[in-house]
Amino acid sequence: MAKDRKARRPRAQQPKGFRDYFGAEVTARSAMLARITQVYDAYGFDPLETSAVETVEALGKFLPDVDRPNAGVFAWQDEDDSWMALRYDLTAPLARVYAQYRNDLPSPYRRYAVGPVWRNEKPGPGRFRQFYQCDADTVGSASAGADAEICAMLADTLEAVGIARGDYIVRLNNRKVLNGVMEVVGLLDPADPEAHAERRGIVLRAIDKLDRLGLDGVRALLGEGRKDESGDFTSGAGLSADAAEVVIGFMQARGADAGATIANLRGLVTGSAGGSEGVDELERIGDLVAAQGYGTDQFLVDPSVVRGLGYYTGPVYEAELTFEITDEKGRPRQFGSVAGGGRYDDLVKRFTGQAVPATGVSIGVDRLLAALAAKGRQAAQAAGPVVVTVMDRERMADYQQMVRELRDAGLRAEVYLGNPNKFGKQLEYADTRQSPVAVIEGGDEKARGVVQLKDLALGKRLAAEMETHDEWKSQPAQIEVPRDALVAEVRKMIARAG
Amino acid sequence: MAKDRKARRPRAQQPKGFRDYFGAEVTARSAMLARITQVYDAYGFDPLETSAVETVEALGKFLPDVDRPNAGVFAWQDEDDSWMALRYDLTAPLARVYAQYRNDLPSPYRRYAVGPVWRNEKPGPGRFRQFYQCDADTVGSASAGADAEICAMLADTLEAVGIARGDYIVRLNNRKVLNGVMEVVGLLDPADPEAHAERRGIVLRAIDKLDRLGLDGVRALLGEGRKDESGDFTSGAGLSADAAEVVIGFMQARGADAGATIANLRGLVTGSAGGSEGVDELERIGDLVAAQGYGTDQFLVDPSVVRGLGYYTGPVYEAELTFEITDEKGRPRQFGSVAGGGRYDDLVKRFTGQAVPATGVSIGVDRLLAALAAKGRQAAQAAGPVVVTVMDRERMADYQQMVRELRDAGLRAEVYLGNPNKFGKQLEYADTRQSPVAVIEGGDEKARGVVQLKDLALGKRLAAEMETHDEWKSQPAQIEVPRDALVAEVRKMIARAG
Numbered sequence: 001m002a003k004d005r006k007a008r009r010p011r012a013q014q015p016k017g018f019r020d021y022f023g024a025e026v027t028a029r030s031a032m033l034a035r036i037t038q039v040y041d042a043y044g045f046d047p048l049e050t051s052a053v054e055t056v057e058a059l060g061k062f063l064p065d066v067d068r069p070n071a072g073v074f075a076w077q078d079e080d081d082s083w084m085a086l087r088y089d090l091t092a093p094l095a096r097v098y099a100q101y102r103n104d105l106p107s108p109y110r111r112y113a114v115g116p117v118w119r120n121e122k123p124g125p126g127r128f129r130q131f132y133q134c135d136a137d138t139v140g141s142a143s144a145g146a147d148a149e150i151c152a153m154l155a156d157t158l159e160a161v162g163i164a165r166g167d168y169i170v171r172l173n174n175r176k177v178l179n180g181v182m183e184v185v186g187l188l189d190p191a192d193p194e195a196h197a198e199r200r201g202i203v204l205r206a207i208d209k210l211d212r213l214g215l216d217g218v219r220a221l222l223g224e225g226r227k228d229e230s231g232d233f234t235s236g237a238g239l240s241a242d243a244a245e246v247v248i249g250f251m252q253a254r255g256a257d258a259g260a261t262i263a264n265l266r267g268l269v270t271g272s273a274g275g276s277e278g279v280d281e282l283e284r285i286g287d288l289v290a291a292q293g294y295g296t297d298q299f300l301v302d303p304s305v306v307r308g309l310g311y312y313t314g315p316v317y318e319a320e321l322t323f324e325i326t327d328e329k330g331r332p333r334q335f336g337s338v339a340g341g342g343r344y345d346d347l348v349k350r351f352t353g354q355a356v357p358a359t360g361v362s363i364g365v366d367r368l369l370a371a372l373a374a375k376g377r378q379a380a381q382a383a384g385p386v387v388v389t390v391m392d393r394e395r396m397a398d399y400q401q402m403v404r405e406l407r408d409a410g411l412r413a414e415v416y417l418g419n420p421n422k423f424g425k426q427l428e429y430a431d432t433r434q435s436p437v438a439v440i441e442g443g444d445e446k447a448r449g450v451v452q453l454k455d456l457a458l459g460k461r462l463a464a465e466m467e468t469h470d471e472w473k474s475q476p477a478q479i480e481v482p483r484d485a486l487v488a489e490v491r492k493m494i495a496r497a498g
Numbered sequence: 499m500a501k502d503r504k505a506r507r508p509r510a511q512q513p514k515g516f517r518d519y520f521g522a523e524v525t526a527r528s529a530m531l532a533r534i535t536q537v538y539d540a541y542g543f544d545p546l547e548t549s550a551v552e553t554v555e556a557l558g559k560f561l562p563d564v565d566r567p568n569a570g571v572f573a574w575q576d577e578d579d580s581w582m583a584l585r586y587d588l589t590a591p592l593a594r595v596y597a598q599y600r601n602d603l604p605s606p607y608r609r610y611a612v613g614p615v616w617r618n619e620k621p622g623p624g625r626f627r628q629f630y631q632c633d634a635d636t637v638g639s640a641s642a643g644a645d646a647e648i649c650a651m652l653a654d655t656l657e658a659v660g661i662a663r664g665d666y667i668v669r670l671n672n673r674k675v676l677n678g679v680m681e682v683v684g685l686l687d688p689a690d691p692e693a694h695a696e697r698r699g700i701v702l703r704a705i706d707k708l709d710r711l712g713l714d715g716v717r718a719l720l721g722e723g724r725k726d727e728s729g730d731f732t733s734g735a736g737l738s739a740d741a742a743e744v745v746i747g748f749m750q751a752r753g754a755d756a757g758a759t760i761a762n763l764r765g766l767v768t769g770s771a772g773g774s775e776g777v778d779e780l781e782r783i784g785d786l787v788a789a790q791g792y793g794t795d796q797f798l799v800d801p802s803v804v805r806g807l808g809y810y811t812g813p814v815y816e817a818e819l820t821f822e823i824t825d826e827k828g829r830p831r832q833f834g835s836v837a838g839g840g841r842y843d844d845l846v847k848r849f850t851g852q853a854v855p856a857t858g859v860s861i862g863v864d865r866l867l868a869a870l871a872a873k874g875r876q877a878a879q880a881a882g883p884v885v886v887t888v889m890d891r892e893r894m895a896d897y898q899q900m901v902r903e904l905r906d907a908g909l910r911a912e913v914y915l916g917n918p919n920k921f922g923k924q925l926e927y928a929d930t931r932q933s934p935v936a937v938i939e940g941g942d943e944k945a946r947g948v949v950q951l952k953d954l955a956l957g958k959r960l961a962a963e964m965e966t967h968d969e970w971k972s973q974p975a976q977i978e979v980p981r982d983a984l985v986a987e988v989r990k991m992i993a994r995a996g
Contacts, residue, residue, distance in 0.1 A: 010555040012597035012849040015582050018549035020595055026545035042905045044883035044912030044931070047524035051516035051628045052550060052584075052614065053572070057508040074551070074582070076574035084513050084572070086550075097518055099510030106930040108915045116550065130549045141915035145894045149915070152898075291895035292902055351510040385542035396643045397789035400650075404790055407540045414542030417606045417639035417647070432604040433542070 017123025018130055028369060032161050033114050033134060036363060039157045040112040040136050043149065048111045050093040052118070056083035058096040060350060074120045074129075086118035090135040091347070091360070098139050099351035108140035114365075137360025139347065144281050147315045147343060147359050148288035154319055154339055154361050155289075155298050162372055165295075167323045168338075171302040173316045174282050175309050175342070177265055178204075180275015181250045185243035190274065202237040207251055207306050215248065222247055253303045258286045261301045281315055312342030317361065325374035335371045339363040384434030385412040386490055389427075390420035391442040398446070402439060402486060409487045411494070430456055436494045439486070451486055454478045455493050515621025516628055526867060530659050531612050531632060534861060537655045538610040538634050541647065546609045548591040550616070554581035556594040558848060572618045572627075584616035588633040589845070589858070596637050597849035606638035612863075635858025637845065642779050645813045645841060645857050646786035652817055652837055652859050653787075653796050660870055663793075665821045666836075669800040671814045672780050673807050673840070675763055676702075678773015679748045683741035688772065700735040705749055705804050713746065720745055751801045756784045759799045779813055810840030815859065823872035833869045837861040882932030883910040884988055887925075888918035889940040896944070900937060900984060907985045909992070928954055934992045937984065949984055952976045953991050 014020060021029070037047070056075055075085035087093050090113040098109060114134045123129055136153065138146045151170055158168050182188035187196045187203065206213075206221035213221070220226035222244035225236035239247065246268060253264040262283045269275025282301055289299050308316050321335040341361030348356040386406055388399045399415045406413035414433075416426045430438045440452040458477035481489040512518060519527070535545070554573055573583035585591050588611040596607060612632045621627055634651065636644045649668055656666050680686035685694045685701065704711075704719035711719070718724035720742035723734035737745065744766060751762040760781045767773025780799055787797050806814050819833040839859030846854040884904055886897045897913045904911035912931075914924045928936045938950040956975035979987040 009849055009851065010558065011553070012556065012594050013553065014549060014556075014594070014598075015551055015553050015576065015580075018551055020549070020599075021545075021547040023544045023546075026547045030545075042908075042910055043901075044885075044910060046521045047519075047528075048521075049519040049524045051512060051518070053513055053516055053616070053628065055509070055511065055513050058510065058512075060508065074574060076572060078513065082513075096510050096512070100512075101518075106927055110912065118551070130551065138915060143894070143915050145898065145913065146915045148894075149898070149913070288895055288898060292898055351507055353507065387542075396641070396646075397786055400643065400647070400786060400790055403541075410540075412540055412542060414608065415643065415647070417608075417636060417641050417644045429604055 015129075017121075017128055019128055029132065029365060032365060032369060032372075033132075035160045036134050036157050036365075037112060037114060039153060039160050043110070043136075043153050045110040045112040045136050048094070048097060048113050049115065050087070050090075050097060050113070052086055052116070053084050054087050054093060054096065056085045058351075059085055059087065059092050072120055074118050088119055089117050090115065090133050090362070091137070091344075094135075094137055094139070095347045095351065098356065099348045102348070102352075108138050108146065110136070110138050112136040132365040134363045134365050135360060137358055139358040140356055141359070142345070142357040144284040144315070145288060147281070147317075148285045148292075150341060150359055150361050151285060151299065151317050152289055152292055152294060154317065154341070154363075155294060157363065158319060158339070161368060163321065163368075166297055167375075168319055168321050169297070170299050170317055170319045171305045172282060172285060172299060173301070173303055173305040173309065174278040174314060175312050175316060176274050176278025176314055177269060177282065177303065178250070178278075178306070178309055180269030180272035180278055181246060183272040183275060184269060185239055185246050187237070187239075199237045202235070203239075203247060204306060204310060206237065207247070207304070210251060210304065218251075219244055219248065250303050254301070257296065258283075258290075258301050261303070262286070265303065278314070285315060307337070308340055308342055311344065313345045314343035315359070316340075316342035321371050323375060325371070335374065337364075338368045338371060383412055384430075384436060385414045386437045386439065386494075387426070387430040387433060387435040388413065388415045388439040388441075389423070389430075390416045391423075391440060392446075393420050395441075395446070398441065402441075402451075405487050406490060409491070411487070411490065427454075437490050439490070441483070445480075445483075449483050450480050451483050452478055452480050453489055453493055455496075513627075515619075515626055517626055527630065527863060530863060530867060530870075531630075533658045534632050534655050534863075535610060535612060537651060537658050541608070541634075541651050543608040543610040543634050546592070546595060546611050547613065548585070548588075548595060548611070550584055550614070551582050552585050552591055552594065554583045556849075557583055557585065557590050570618055572616050586617055587615050588613065588631050588860070589635070589842075592633075592635055592637070593845045593849065596854065597846045600846070600850070606636050606644065608634070608636045610634040630863040632861045632863050633858055635856055637856040638854055639857070640843070640855035642782040642813070643786060645779070645815075646783045646790075648839060648857055648859050649783060649797065649815050650787055650790055650792065652815065652839070652861075653792060655861065656817060656837070659866060661819065661866075664795055665873075666817055666819050667795070668797050668815055668817045669803045670780060670783060670797060671799070671801055671803040671807065671816075672776040672812060673810050673814060674772050674776025674812055675767060675780065675801065676748070676776075676804070676807055678767030678770035678776055679744060681770040681773060682767060683737055683744050685735070685737075697735045700733070701737075701745060702804060702808060704735065705745070705802070708749060708802065716749070717742055717746065748801050752799070755794065756781075756788075756799050759801070760784070763801065776812070783813060805835070806838055806840055809842065811843045812841035813857070814838075814840035819869050821873060823869070833872065835862075836866045836869060881910055882928075882934060883912045884935045884937065884992075885924070885928040885931060885933040886911065886913045886937040886939075887921070887928075888914045889921075889938060890944075891918050893939075893944070896939065900939075900949075903985055904988060907989065909985070909988065925952075935988050937988070939981070943978075943981075947981050948978050949981050950976055950978055951987055951991055953994075 059073065073085040073088050075083050078084050094111065112135060116130050117133050118130050121129065136150065154170055159165060179188055182200055187200050189195050203222060206218045210218050217226060221234060221236045222239045223236050225234055227233045249268050253261055253268065255261040255264050262279060265279045269279060286301055305316060305318050307318060317340065318337055319339040320337050323335065324332045325335050327333050339361055343359040345357045346355055347358045388402045390399055403413040403415050416429060418425060418429060420426065427438065435456055438454040438456055440454065445451055455477040557571065571583040571586050573581055576582050592609065610633060614628050615631050616628050619627065634648065652668055657663060677686055680698055685698050687693050701720060704716045708716055715724060719732060719734045720737045721734050723732055725731045747766055751759055751766065753759040753762050760777060763777045767777060784799055803814060803816050805816060815838065816835055817837040818835050822830045823833050825831050837859055841857040843855045844853055845856045886900045888897055901911040901913050914927060916923065916927060918924065925936065933954055936952040936954055943949055953975040
């Protein structure tokens with residue numbers, strides 16, 4: 001044994017990029033997940049819980065020409081040398097499960113999943129290597145009704161967790177419409193879909209830069225290219241001026257209402273069968289959510305949404321919070337995206353060779369919690385327990401009887417379990433616990449059949465100064481009540497504070 | 499790229515020893531965890547959620563003379579070559595957290611934690627490499643009140659999840675009493691606690707074999723040793739006959755009531771200060787739970803409990819279910835242990851050099867679920883959704899309106915999203931979903947302002963034989979109701995079935 005190594009104490013530190021969650025951080029997330037899954041359940045989605053660990057083969061992250069699986073996942077070798085890894089999302093396990101059990105699962109299969117996922121990435125401020133996802137997907141339905149259902153459920157879910165109507169918008173787009181535009185400008189050949197992939201990538205990135213570069217900058221990138229302020233030149237997609245205007249038209253296709261937007265898009269993709277199909281799907285989804293009573297303040301056909309367009313194969317949806325929050329530097333800003341999804345029709349093909357249509361949504365639970373906190377709408381801080389102090393350590397049974405009575409009445413309560421010799425320590429403890437009320441019963445109180453109740457909210461600022469039980473009793477935030485009125489009086493005191 | 503490797507499809511299979519949980523398996527566990535944590539919360543325990551990943555250094559499983567961390571954990575190297583691993587229990591992360599944040603945490607710190615843990619062990623039937631734990635621990639209190647509180651909470655928790663009083667027993671023992679016995683028989687020297695460790699191990703194993711070997715077999719193992727039926731010889735602990743009788747006396751110390759047991763134990767450890775201290779602690783815990791109104795049908799001082807005695811440093815508790823279940827071979831058997839815990843006073847010492855007293859309990863959630871299922875007390879199967887069938891795919895909006903009305907009334911409901919052309923498929927689907935009611939609205943029904951409701955529980959056995967909508971309508975389990983009575987009539991039908 002290497003003695004010197006043994007002598008060194010281990011560091012009490014989580015690995016880089018991981019964090020711990022305490023108290024209300026845990027319960028606020030649990031409460032949010034419960035509200036979300038309640039909506040998913042009402043829509044007929046069934047829970048699925050897979051393990052954190054998958055084979056690298058099933059995850060599909062294995063690069064055959066390197067020894068180790070792709071960076072991006074946490075992976076290791078099992079005893080038999082096969083590679084295992086922590087899941088990086090909840091969609092890859094769904095694909096594996098659907099392929100594995102497809103003969104036993106209902107078809108279509110609506111499932112939801114909640115849990116942590118892991119990314120082997122460089123951690124940064126607010127970026128963690130383990131975080132929660134909360135997904136709902138419908139596998140086995142090509143119907144636009146499935147997309148419309150996911151969209152409606154997304155809106156219901158946001159409202160269920162406390163985002164009011166008017167504070168969010170779900171934007172709809174469709175990869176097929178963009179593909180149609182690419183076809184019209186000559187960058188996509190349905191007979192040879194791999195051709196021009198690089199130029200299409202330039203167009204996508206150009207569209208995504210509209211906010212930053214403005215229309216002229218995007219035009220330059222669609223054409224020959226663009227020189228930025230530093231003098232660096234970015235090559236363009238090489239479109240003609242006319243073709244570039246078709247792409248610009250797509251970005252600006254949003255009309256006065258959904259009908260006008262649809263008409264604009266239909267005009268742009270004339271001649272592309274796939275593009276027209278995409279416009280039909282958008283129209284159908286918009287009609288279906290409108291028929292269910294959702295308004296234009298909730299859903300918007302918005303061709304400028306390109307995030308995720310590279311991944312999805314059909315409709316794409318993205319939920320944004322529209323209220324302003326104040327960032328850490330005190331500046332107002334939009335909170336932005338909290339959920340997104342879309343249709344991905346090649347989910348199971350890797351496993352079975354057979355394409356299976358699927359559509360789904362993923363809610364960024366941690367982002368949504370941050371948004372609610374920023375908006376001041378987070379659930380109230382978890383209530384601290386009533387603390388029964390220990391004045392006489394031989395009478396622990398009496399104090400435990402008190403906490404039992406309080407608990408039986410539905411109140412959170414605990415007896416002080418540290419060294420009871422210093423009464424000040426007990427009050428400090430109650431303070432750390434954010435306790436609303438401390439209960440005191442010394443020998444004198446016991447003899448007279450009473451207890452002292454200390455209103456800690458009221459008395460907080462005085463607590464630091466006091467040392468002895470007698471001094472403490474003189475404070476105004478303290479009352480004496482009959483022992484048998486303990487529960488009723490504690491309840492009153494808490495009600496007053498709350 | 500290695501083409502031949504790419505050509506092979508990945509297997510849709512979870513890694514060996516891992517499993518998936520579907521539908522009611524997930525919700526039953528969630529419901530149980532919610533009930534358990536509600537009790538923990540009422541006792542003033544705060545939730546803590548750490549990441550699945552810890553440094554191997556913090557977990558303490560690193561063997562310095564080998565390249566790889568100990569088998570037993572799943573471990574891998576980070577980019578900077580430091581070792582990380584999946585946690586194997588919830589206690590090691592608690593130790594790390596307490597050492598890391600000890601200046602900010604309340605003292606004593608009561609915390610609960612719920613979540614999966616991972617073991618890199620050979621999987622076997624019913625043995626998985628990921629499973630749930632649900633722990634509650636009090637760190638920083640040496641008081642027997644802390645142990646008594648954990649014991650009381652354990653009993654309350656079992657009753658909260660549906661184990662009736664009388665169907666479980668919490669057995670109490672104390673490592674210090676056993677150590678006292680070892681001292682009396684000359685196998686433990688308080689001045690040199692490492693001496694005789696091997697012989698103490700033989701005694702512990704002998705005690706644990708009482709059920710199998712009987713008293714004479716145990717006596718032989720305590721003495722010179724024992725030859726089994728196959729002729730193999732097991733070396734004994736080498737105790738004299740008198741000393742062996744002291745150990746036997748410990749195993750049989752259980753008296754008519756707790757007082758008698760305590761008196762027996764006190765007699766056995768006369769002369770051992772540590773042993774007497776252990777007996778005092780047992781007495782104190784017993785008194786405290788009795789003072790709270792728990793009965794001898796719930797708690798038992800039982801020196802024969804040795805499981806965990808090697809790990810814990812003071813009081814040990816173990817909850818057993820006492821009812822019989824039928825095993826997979828149809829034989830009746832006791833279900834056995836579902837939770838255990840005890841005091842371990844060296845939790846944080848590895849990190850800080852300072853011993854911190856701690857006591858806690860771990861509930862085997864999956865075992866408890868299995869017990870409730872075996873007892874037939876598991877929460878009812880999750881309710882299947884009402885399925886609205888699609889008779890006319892152009893009227894998807896009408897069908898989505900129906901599911902919305904049903905959901906708004908608190909009913910789980912979904913529209914059929916597969917290919918609607920074959921009506922039989924839709925009924926099969928509803929069957930797979932364990933749907934209580936199917937709703938049908940063809941063009942004829944629409945024109946007449948009615949819908950058909952199919953009672954699927956009633957009509958299940960006929961479903962397989964029918965092919966057409968007309969034939970289906972003739973079945974007795976189907977009724978026609980006005981469209982605007984949809985919700986009320988579905989509700990009635992479900993109530994009838996339930």
